[in-house]
Every structure is written in C-alpha cells, then in structure tokens.
Amino acid sequence: MKLAELTWVDAKEAIKKAQVALLPVGSTENHGPHLPLGTDWFTAQQIAEQAGNKGGWLVLPSVPVGVSEHHRQFWGTLWVPPDVLRDYVVAVARALASHGMRRIVFVNGHGGNRSALTEAARLLREEAIFAHVHNWWYGIADMLGKLFAEPAVHAGPAETSAVLAIDPSLVRQDRYKEASDVDHWGKTVEGVEVGWDTIDFSDAGNVGDPSSGTAEKGAQLFEAAAESLNRFCTWLAEQSEEALSPKPHKP
Ligand SMILES: [Zn+2]
Numbered sequence: 001m002k003l004a005e006l007t008w009v010d011a012k013e014a015i016k017k018a019q020v021a022l023l024p025v026g027s028t029e030n031h032g033p034h035l036p037l038g039t040d041w042f043t044a045q046q047i048a049e050q051a052g053n054k055g056g057w058l059v060l061p062s063v064p065v066g067v068s069e070h071h072r073q074f075w076g077t078l079w080v081p082p083d084v085l086r087d088y089v090v091a092v093a094r095a096l097a098s099h100g101m102r103r104i105v106f107v108n109g110h111g112g113n114r115s116a117l118t119e120a121a122r123l124l125r126e127e128a129i130f131a132h133v134h135n136w137w138y139g140i141a142d143m144l145g146k147l148f149a150e151p152a153v154h155a156g157p158a159e160t161s162a163v164l165a166i167d168p169s170l171v172r173q174d175r176y177k178e179a180s181d182v183d184h185w186g187k188t189v190e191g192v193e194v195g196w197d198t199i200d201f202s203d204a205g206n207v208g209d210p211s212s213g214t215a216e217k218g219a220q221l222f223e224a225a226a227e228s229l230n231r232f233c234t235w236l237a238e239q240s241e242e243a244l245s246p247k248p249h250k251p
Pocket residue numbers: 031039040109110154155159
C-alpha cells in the first residue's frame with residue numbers, strides 16, 4: 001500500500017491496518033560513470049515496495065536526498081547536512097504518529113545516511129515512536145557474498161545489478177571501461193582514515209567492477225532484501241510496546 005496513492009478518506013483505514021510503515025531513504029549522488037545519481041533511492045524504494053506487497057505494510061513517499069557531501073566533486077550530487085536529514089525524518093515520523101502509526105522502518109539505501117537515521121530512531125524511541133534502520137546490504141550479506149566475487153560496495157556489481165533489474169536503460173554499460181578499478185571503500189594510512197571524499201580514492205566515483213552485474217542477480221537481490229525486510233516488519237509488528245520501550249532502572 002503506497003500512502004501517496006491513497007485519498008485521506010482511505011488513508012484512515014490503511015494506516016490502522018498496516019501496523020508498520022516503511023520510509024525509503026536514499027541519496028542523489030555520484031554512482032560512477034555508469035549508474036544514475038538516483039541509484040540509492042530507486043533501490044530503497046524498490047525494496048520497500050516489494051516488502052510492502054508481501055506483508056501489507058504502508059509505504060511512504062521516498063526521501064531522495066541524503067548525506068552525500070563526500071561525493072561533492074562529482075557533478076549533480078546533492079546533499080543535506082546529517083542533522084537536517086535526522087530532523088526531517090523525525091518530523092515525518094511524528095506526523096505519522098499523530099495518525100496513530102508509531103512503528104516505522106527507515107529503509108535505507110545509502111551508507112552515508114546510517115548515523116543520522118540511527119540518531120533519529122533513538123530520539124523517537126523516547127517519544128514512544130518505534131523507528132528502526134534497515135540497511136539492505138546487511139540483512140542479505142551472505143547472499144551478496146555468494147552472488148558477487150568482489151565486495152559489493154558503491155556502484156559496484158551489486159548496485160549495478162539492482163539498477164539493471166529496475167530499468168536497464170538507466171545503466172550506461174558502454175561506460176564500464178571508464179569505471180575505477182578500486183575494490184574497497186576509503187583510504188587509510190596506518191589504519192587512520194585519510195579518504196575524506198570519494199574522489200580521494202576513486203577517480204571515477206565507483207568502487208568495485210560493475211561488469212559482472214546482471215538484471216537476474218538484481219532481481220535475486222531485491223527478492224532477498226524484500227523478504228528480509230518483510231521478516232523484520234513481522235517481528236516489529238509482533239512486539240509489545242513494553243518490549244520496544246527503554247527498560248526501567250534496575251531495582
Ligand atoms: Zn549507492
């Protein structure tokens with residue numbers, strides 16, 4: 001059920017029935033020379049919609065711009081500061097709670113959003129609004145390891161497969177040869193992170209060779225990620241309010 005497609009008259013019943021709401025959160029940022037800037041929110045939205053179809057959860061409109069300043073040298077990248085993203089999703093969650101929906105999953109498609117979303121979820125819990133952060137690549141880490149030979153990080157084979165599954169016309173396969181050949185995120189000296197911006201370690205903006213990506217692998221990725229998210233939502237719906245709330249002091 002997609003909230004944006006309902007009238008307010010129908011939203012009343014839909015919100016009551018759904019038990020859990022899904023807020024896809026992504027980014028509009030560099031994804032190498034071959035993938036579109038919207039890759040992260042396209043992916044998060046796809047996972048949320050597939051999970052929503054499985055479990056009848058309420059899918060909210062996506063947040064398309066996140067914490068991406070580290071991609072700023074690549075044309076078209078947009079970003080908001082972490083506290084703006086945090087405050088924005090907190091406000092959305094409060095609005096939803098005013099209608100009686102107090103269980104929310106931030107369906108995150110972008111690693112850079114994790115801290116801001118986790119902070120938002122912590123703040124909301126103090127108001128008895130139970131938000132959690134779902135990062136699709138954690139829930140299906142085993143499967144990603146089997147599907148892709150090299151680490152599936154940023155604009156590598158996993159994300160390339162995801163976009164191929166959504167719409168192959170969005171992937172510039174003729175540009176794979178322009179992709180960077182770095183295979184791990186970041187740059188360290190003596191264990192100290194010195195890669196502040198993506199351009200410090202990837203001249204073309206990607207990490208991982210995209211050429212092994214396929215639409216079939218992308219479809220498998222979405223199915224597994226949506227199933228994982230659906231299982232999480234089922235767990236969340238089953239919890240008592242007491243179980244989700246902060247524990248009292250020890251006697
Ligand atoms: Zn991405």
